[in-house]
Amino acid sequence: MFSKxxxxxxxxxxxxxxxxxxxxxxxxxxxxxxxxxxxAFTAKILQALVRHKVxxxxxxxxxxxxxxxxxxxxxxxxxxxxxxxxxNIYNGCGLGLEKCDENxxxxxxxxxxxxxxxxKQMLENTSLEDLALDIKSGVSFLKx
Amino acid sequence: MFSKxxxxxxxxxxxxxxxxxxxxxxxxxxxxxxxxxxxAFTAKILQALVRHKVxxxxxxxxxxxxxxxxxxxxxxxxxxxxxxxxxNIYNGCGLGLEKCDENxxxxxxxxxxxxxxxxKQMLENTSLEDLALDIKSGVSFLKx
DNA sequence: TATAAATAGGATAAATATATCCGAAATAAA
DNA sequence: TTTATTTCGGATATATTTATCCTATTTATA
Numbered sequence: 001m002f003s004k005x006x007x008x009x010x011x012x013x014x015x016x017x018x019x020x021x022x023x024x025x026x027x028x029x030x031x032x033x034x035x036x037x038x039x040a041f042t043a044k045i046l047q048a049l050v051r052h053k054v055x056x057x058x059x060x061x062x063x064x065x066x067x068x069x070x071x072x073x074x075x076x077x078x079x080x081x082x083x084x085x086x087x088n089i090y091n092g093c094g095l096g097l098e099k100c101d102e103n104x105x106x107x108x109x110x111x112x113x114x115x116x117x118x119x120k121q122m123l124e125n126t127s128l129e130d131l132a133l134d135i136k137s138g139v140s141f142l143k144x
Numbered sequence: 145m146f147s148k149x150x151x152x153x154x155x156x157x158x159x160x161x162x163x164x165x166x167x168x169x170x171x172x173x174x175x176x177x178x179x180x181x182x183x184a185f186t187a188k189i190l191q192a193l194v195r196h197k198v199x200x201x202x203x204x205x206x207x208x209x210x211x212x213x214x215x216x217x218x219x220x221x222x223x224x225x226x227x228x229x230x231x232n233i234y235n236g237c238g239l240g241l242e243k244c245d246e247n248x249x250x251x252x253x254x255x256x257x258x259x260x261x262x263x264k265q266m267l268e269n270t271s272l273e274d275l276a277l278d279i280k281s282g283v284s285f286l287k288x
Numbered sequence: 289t290a291t292a293a294a295t296a297g298g299a300t301a302a303a304t305a306t307a308t309c310c311g312a313a314a315t316a317a318a
Numbered sequence: 319t320t321t322a323t324t325t326c327g328g329a330t331a332t333a334t335t336t337a338t339c340c341t342a343t344t345t346a347t348a
Binding site: 027028043044046047050057058059060061062063064065 | 321322323324325326327
């Protein structure tokens with residue numbers, strides 16, 4: 001469904017969010033440890049999220065990654081996914097046809113639409129705040 | 145969502161189904177041309193589908209790939225997907241956690257369930273017959 | 289039985305995704 | 319202004335997926 005990079009990106013963003021509540025910036029090292037991911041690779045993904053303005057970074061001593069805690073409820077999963085995996089999961093044909101629309105649909109076009117809409121709803125309605133609060137309250141977990 | 149291999153596998157199966165209606169076996173060459181896929185790679189995928197008994201092959205002169213046309217309505221998309229991509233799309237955690245269940249859910253576990261269930265429904269309720277008839281009647285297409 | 293036509297399957301190549309490494313640039317604080 | 323700390327970004331390595339190639343095996347028919 002999502003690429004590894006995207007999985008790491010989502011989990012990293014949640015961990016950053018949790019810490020931003022407390023005004024703490026976090027490093028790739030801390031993040032990778034907390035979400036059980038390869039550190040250098042995770043750092044690359046964080047860079048991409050910064051470039052897409054999903055999260056913020058501060059260079060130098062006492063720097064790290066953070067998000068504006070007032071924006072947490074407005075940062076949706078869809079933004080993270082689009083920043084890393086692009087919007088192929090939104091617009092791409094389920095069977096990989098170059099051209100696939102109502103007028104020239106692939107064999108699963110109609111049936112696939114429901115699945116995609118469900119996914120879209122989920123990604124667009126879920127905020128970093130929702131996810132971070134669940135972790136803080138012990139309802140869900142960032143690693144096994 | 146699906147791997148390239150799986151996309152090819154689904155489209156190839158549909159084309160084989162269409163021809164089996166008319167008692168015709170088809171070759172990887174014909175299939176690849178019709179679904180716009182790399183021939184040798186497609187042949188490999190067909191082998192996998194045969195091993196998983198989703199389709200049938202006949203070696204030698206006048207051979208080719210076919211499906212029992214009486215079984216067409218009982219062959220579901222889910223069988224093709226599982227044969228090629230495995231059942232990770234069914235059981236795997238949306239964020240790649242080794243262990244992710246009701247008792248120890250990843251951050252998107254609950255929200256993801258709806259999406260997966262929708263996908264599952266779609267794959268288990270769609271038969272090769274459904275898809276083949278749509279192609280025959282010009283409702284949908286195997287290539288752009 | 290010989291031949292031609294097909295699938296099966298191993299070996300290899302190319303492309304992409306995942307992962308690592310290291311020096312450059314930025315920045316806070318001593 | 320120097321130093322320690324930290325992100326940035328290019329180069330490279332590894333793993334996986336996608337794709338190709340070639341030979342072996344099977345089988346219908348002449």
